[in-house]
Amino acid sequence: MLRQNLFKLFQHFIIKKRIHSIQKMPPTISPEEKQKMPEITTENPFCEVEDAVKLLEQCKEDKELSKSFVSKRKDYIGWEETFMGMALLAAQRSKDPVTQVGCAIINADNIVNSLGYNGMPRGCDDDEFPWGKNPDRPFLNKYSYVCHAEENAILNAKDSLKGNILYSTLFPCNRCAKMIIQVGITEVVYMNYKPDNDEVMAAKLMFSKAGIKTRKFIPQRKQIVLNFQ
Numbered sequence: 207m208l209r210q211n212l213f214k215l216f217q218h219f220i221i222k223k224r225i226h227s228i229q230k231m232p233p234t235i236s237p238e239e240k241q242k243m244p245e246i247t248t249e250n251p252f253c254e255v256e257d258a259v260k261l262l263e264q265c266k267e268d269k270e271l272s273k274s275f276v277s278k279r280k281d282y283i284g285w286e287e288t289f290m291g292m293a294l295l296a297a298q299r300s301k302d303p304v305t306q307v308g309c310a311i312i313n314a315d316n317i318v319n320s321l322g323y324n325g326m327p328r329g330c331d332d333d334e335f336p337w338g339k340n341p342d343r344p345f346l347n348k349y350s351y352v353c354h355a356e357e358n359a360i361l362n363a364k365d366s367l368k369g370n371i372l373y374s375t376l377f378p379c380n381r382c383a384k385m386i387i388q389v390g391i392t393e394v395v396y397m398n399y400k401p402d403n404d405e406v407m408a409a410k411l412m413f414s415k416a417g418i419k420t421r422k423f424i425p426q427r428k429q430i431v432l433n434f435q
């Protein structure tokens with residue numbers, strides 16, 4: 207009952223607002239044109255979509271009412287910078303003293319499916335495990351422990367990764383390439399590239415055979431500033 211009354215009150219408010227705005231229309235619209243405008247009355251409070259479309263066009267042509275159509279902001283950041291920016295931000299979370307990698311996985315609707323950065327597995331203390339690269343003792347080498355950024359992003363994903371695009375600050379290694387292929391990611395955008403070693407060559411080969419598109423990120427701006435103040 208209360209909800210019904212509230213709805214009626216809301217409806218009444220909307221109708222009054224509409225009537226008021228139509229009555230307020232300046233004389234720049236001729237009476238004939240005004241006649242043609244969708245009639246919104248208390249009996250017919252909700253106009254048809256076509257009427258609304260027509261009304262929008264008429265308002266755009268009107269000298270006074272067209273002032274509402276202020277142009278949108280021009281210097282907003284594009285999708286590419288947004289997603290690589292997210293990957294870069296994620297990389298800032300990495301504790302690796304040498305290379306910080308970040309990754310963002312985006313679905314076909316430009317919705318962020320996942321983020322990741324290179325780090326120790328859950329429960330393995332960042333302060334306890336080695337961040338060095340002892341070539342003779344894998345036990346004391348970070349490579350034995352660290353989860354790669356792409357690996358973490360894949361494992362953290364909220365939804366299916368099929369048809370998603372992966373943005374990474376570094377070209378993926380062969381191990382990550384295998385996972386990227388197997389989960390159905392179809393495109394890889396990378397920022398940096400380590401000089402070709404066997405791992406990167408293997409990754410490239412697999413991407414090419416599996417039909418995964420790879421492309422270098424080309425920024426449209428030099429930087430994005432984040433200001434917390």
Ligand SMILES: O=c1ccn([C@H]2C[C@H](O)[C@@H](COP(=O)(O)O)O2)c(=O)[nH]1
Pocket residue numbers: 302304305306307323324325352353354355356376377378379382
């Ligand atoms: O595809 C990749 C490749 C490497 N990483 C991580 C793994 C390590 O934490 C660093 C690389 O360290 P270096 O000392 O530069 O060899 O990057 C990754 O996340 N994804």
